[in-house]
Amino acid sequence: MTKKISTFQEFKLNKQLLLAIEELGYEEPTPIQQKAIPLIQAGHDLMGVAQTGTGKTAAFVLPILMKIKYAQGSNLKALILAPTRELAMQIDKNIIELAKYTDIRHVCAYGGVGPKNQIEQINEGLDILVATPGRFMDIYLKGELVVKELKTMVLDEADKMMDMGFMPQIRKILEIIPVKRQNLLFSATMPEKVLNLSHEFLEFPEKVEVAPQATTSEMIQQEFYKIPNFKTKINLLEKFFEDQESFNRVIIFSKTKETANNIFKFLSRKAEGEARVIHSNKAQNTRINAIEAFKKGEVRFLVATDVASRGLDVSMVSHVINFDVPYIYEDYVHRIGRTGRAKNEGFALTFVTEADLYHLRKIEKLIRRPIPEAKLPKDLNIEATPFIEKQEMARAIDAQKKKENPDYKGAFHEKKKIAKGTMKGKKSLKGGRPSHKTGLKSRKTGQR
Secondary structure (H helix, E strand, C coil), rough: CCCCCCCHHHCCHHHHHHHHHHCCCCCCCHHHHHHHHHHHHCCCCEECCCCCCHHHHHHHHHHHHHHCCCCCCCCEEEEEEEEHHHHHHHHHHHHHHHHHCCCCCEEECCCCCHHHHHHHHHHHCCCCECCCCHHHHHHHHHCCCCCCCCCCCEEEEEEHHHHHHHHHHHHHHHCCCCCCEEEEEEEEECHHHHHHHHHHHHCCCEECCCCCCCCCCCCEEEEEEECCCCCHHHHHHHHHHHHHCCCCCCCEEEECCHHHHHHHHHHHCCCCCCCEEEEECHHHHHHHHHHHHHHHHCCCCCEEEEHHHHCCCCCCCCCCCCCCCCCCCCCHHHHHHHHCCCCCCCEEEEEEEEEHHHHHHHHHHHHHCCCEEECCCCCCCCCCEEEEEECCCCCCCHHHHHHHHHCCCCCCHHHHHHHHHHHHHHHHHHHHHHHHHHHHHHHHHHCC
16 A cells, blocks of 8 residues: 655656656646556556546656656657547657656657658657557558567556457557566556456556546536437527636537537537537647647637547636537546546536437446436527437437347337237227128028
């Protein structure tokens, strides 16, 4: 058990790191830093469970910088893998800030742009590489990376790695890097698939957990609005848009790129220049510029798919709006973690259709707390649900019921059953009364 640490000096960091920490205004280590840093410094493999915004990046970056101390040789010493380019860039930004008084060399490598510049930087000499798994393998297979001196490997946001299907690439990376190394795994949640990964990735790890798995920050007020359809969601968004004082810096999450684009078009029509949109179809420079404009307060609204739910470190986000309920339930935790950061109060509002209620209850089970329902504004224009949207929701509810009860045949089956029963009744009634023709035959028979 680690002792309570109240200052960064107690970690016995060098002067260069302490000076950078002081300039950043960090006065005392966060709980994850207090628990993780001594264990990493002692050489243990580590499994860290910490929700976003808890300072976990510095929890592994500081010990790595202390271990490397200064630029040496030309080959890689530490590898940090992240699931998205946004998160990779955020980690690299942390390294820039903390290593500013050292000569330690680091490169951030990710897809969406050509690898040429990244390879050139690597060839100039490298101590730390922050990379997405795909780009790491691309550069390695080109023969541009020497990994024989690698001493530390970090897997950040392991749960997202699993959700995004990076497991085959991670296994390939584990095959090519030295067996003797220190391994650090960090995740906001610890589902079974991440536990399985930890068994093959870590050796006799220490586990640190600063909050129960998949909990949300107490600084975030969570509510949901029950809304019948897409158009009514847009109308409610318009209501929020009018309140400029409260909704001053808002991230709106959608499930699909198409929905994100539609929300962006709507916001742009209402006030040109007030919103930006980011998703996987946007060029890397466009995404970077959008995030920077949002960080600087130049735009009020950032519309995003889940590509931005992790690695987006913006202070003073007033609200996170889940325009769509995420069906990967852990993403809810990461989405709303964009607000309520650094001990600031935040609000997380979720738009829920009838078909989404099933998923909302699963999210409540995951975070172990109920999400209260908010009342819709009295003057909200509630639109009629189009037939196609109604059908889609009915199919989704059917699928949910089948998942919970394999014997459930579906609403269509029930309607068919009712219809058959009605037809049978009509036939029975028909059989009980002789037809006009039958009656005639009988009379004829009688006459004969």
